[in-house]
Amino acid sequence: MKIICISENIENIEHFSKLFKAHFPKVQLISVTNQKAAFDLLTIDGPFGVIMIDTTMRHLDPSSVAEKLIDFTGSRPIVFFGPRTFVESRVRDIVFQGHEANQLLFFPFDGMDFKQKLENAIRWIEKEDFEQSILEVNVADYLPIKIKNFYMYDSIPYDAFLDIGNEKFVKVIAKNKKYTYTLLRQYIQKDVKNLFLYRDETIRFLESAIQMINEKIEKILSVSPLTDYNEKNFNYKALIELQIGGVTILHQVIRTIGVLDSVKRLTDNIIATSIHLFDRSENVEKVIRVFPYKEKGLAENAVLTNYICLAIIANYGWDSKTTRNKLGLASLIHDAFLTNDKIIKVYSPDDPALNEFTVEEHEEYRTHTERGANLVNYFSGYSDVDFIISQHHERPNGKGFPNHISALKITSFSAIFILANKFACNFLELWKGNSVHKVIKHIMKEMVVDFNVGNYKDPLKALEKSMIGYKH
Numbered sequence: 001m002k003i004i005c006i007s008e009n010i011e012n013i014e015h016f017s018k019l020f021k022a023h024f025p026k027v028q029l030i031s032v033t034n035q036k037a038a039f040d041l042l043t044i045d046g047p048f049g050v051i052m053i054d055t056t057m058r059h060l061d062p063s064s065v066a067e068k069l070i071d072f073t074g075s076r077p078i079v080f081f082g083p084r085t086f087v088e089s090r091v092r093d094i095v096f097q098g099h100e101a102n103q104l105l106f107f108p109f110d111g112m113d114f115k116q117k118l119e120n121a122i123r124w125i126e127k128e129d130f131e132q133s134i135l136e137v138n139v140a141d142y143l144p145i146k147i148k149n150f151y152m153y154d155s156i157p158y159d160a161f162l163d164i165g166n167e168k169f170v171k172v173i174a175k176n177k178k179y180t181y182t183l184l185r186q187y188i189q190k191d192v193k194n195l196f197l198y199r200d201e202t203i204r205f206l207e208s209a210i211q212m213i214n215e216k217i218e219k220i221l222s223v224s225p226l227t228d229y230n231e232k233n234f235n236y237k238a239l240i241e242l243q244i245g246g247v248t249i250l251h252q253v254i255r256t257i258g259v260l261d262s263v264k265r266l267t268d269n270i271i272a273t274s275i276h277l278f279d280r281s282e283n284v285e286k287v288i289r290v291f292p293y294k295e296k297g298l299a300e301n302a303v304l305t306n307y308i309c310l311a312i313i314a315n316y317g318w319d320s321k322t323t324r325n326k327l328g329l330a331s332l333i334h335d336a337f338l339t340n341d342k343i344i345k346v347y348s349p350d351d352p353a354l355n356e357f358t359v360e361e362h363e364e365y366r367t368h369t370e371r372g373a374n375l376v377n378y379f380s381g382y383s384d385v386d387f388i389i390s391q392h393h394e395r396p397n398g399k400g401f402p403n404h405i406s407a408l409k410i411t412s413f414s415a416i417f418i419l420a421n422k423f424a425c426n427f428l429e430l431w432k433g434n435s436v437h438k439v440i441k442h443i444m445k446e447m448v449v450d451f452n453v454g455n456y457k458d459p460l461k462a463l464e465k466s467m468i469g470y471k472h
């Protein structure tokens with residue numbers, strides 16, 4: 001078992017090390033001097049059974065540190081130590097009482113006192129079977145699930161693991177136990193992209209997640225039908241968040257399992273609710289303003305592309321139900337075979353920006369247009385969507401890929417999608433809480449330079465027309 005000790009005092013650490021060797025030879029004591037180092041260690045080197053916190057640290061409030069660490073790691077005992085005056089004045093009752101096995105170790109103490117306090121804490125951890133949370137596994141038995149998908153729940157009926165390399169996994173979510181969003185956020189900040197579930201459980205998790213989103217969206221559609229719309233009861237942002245969550249899970253299910261009936265139902269639902277929301281917005285800028293720019297990844301890009309497509313065709317005189325649905329499907333699945341959210345900024349396989357990605361991600365990027373296009377075979381009633389998807393990285397100057405189609409050869413349909421996709425990518429990259437109008441103007445100015453040519457001209461005009469901010 002590993003125990004983490006946060007203290008700036010080297011003498012304390014040395015003293016504890018000797019005591020652990022004498023009384024708990026199997027325990028590995030790891031010390032850090034500040035909160036950030038503790039978080040780093042907990043992420044990459046966990047799990048830690050017990051946390052020890054020095055109450056005499058000048059720049060750290062021991063109670064707040066304890067709360068943050070528990071929020072991150074989940075419930076486990078904390079041993080607060082230091083002279084009685086420090087411990088009693090700096091450890092808040094509510095924090096100390098937060099765990100039945102928390103301990104106070106007052107200085108000076110003797111070996112037996114140390115042994116008894118630590119034994120109480122360690123016994124609780126052993127009872128929880130904590131030691132078994134590090135597993136040596138056959139990686140092929142597990143499947144990755146994007147960590148964002150875990151936001152949909154606060155507990156799951158499966159154990160979820162973090163891959164710490166060398167075929168070793170650490171259990172970070174225990175089945176049927178509540179986990180916090182802070183835990184997920186901390187891993188995302190550390191650039192952890194996936195947690196792993198056992199193969200069969202991955203499939204069950206994905207199926208249940210897709211079912212849950214379908215039900216939520218269908219409920220929105222049933223309580224707020226097109227004819228009975230009540231602005232006050234209609235939460236734009238919440239619906240778009242649901243659509244983004246839906247696309248994240250949609251992509252994962254497509255890659256992991258395939259195009260199930262529930263996948264088709266979810267694409268239909270997201271397309272229908274996008275049209276529903278778009279028709280109720282005065283203009284697409286209203287959608288852009290309420291759009292939740294949290295991760296700015298592939299799912300956000302898919303959903304925003306869909307809204308921009310709707311705006312372009314509304315100003316292009318082409319907004320039939322069929323056209324809206326086709327562009328909707330293209331928006332939602334065109335990047336389904338990409339796995340790294342950061343790759344949306346890459347322009348083509350020759351783009352130097354691709355160098356920062358792995359060999360596997362290069363291959364995903366090179367093939368994703370054709371693989372995405374092939375997906376359309378599984379959806380009925382969506383003719384022409386395959387070529388829109390296969391052409392979504394083409395550019396007017398012929399420097400796009402895979403077929404270098406120039407501005408004179410591209411169809412209007414593809415041109416509309418390319419413009420919408422490009423606008424969405426740029427907006428996600430450039431908007432950082434600044435003026436929406438300014439960003440739109442900036443993007444449109446750049447796009448006019450590249451796209452005011454050939455078959456892109458008229459769709460570009462329609463895009464300009466839909467951007468109120470561009471005109472002022």
Ligand SMILES: [Fe+2]
Nearest residue numbers: 334335392393
């Ligand atoms: Fe793409």
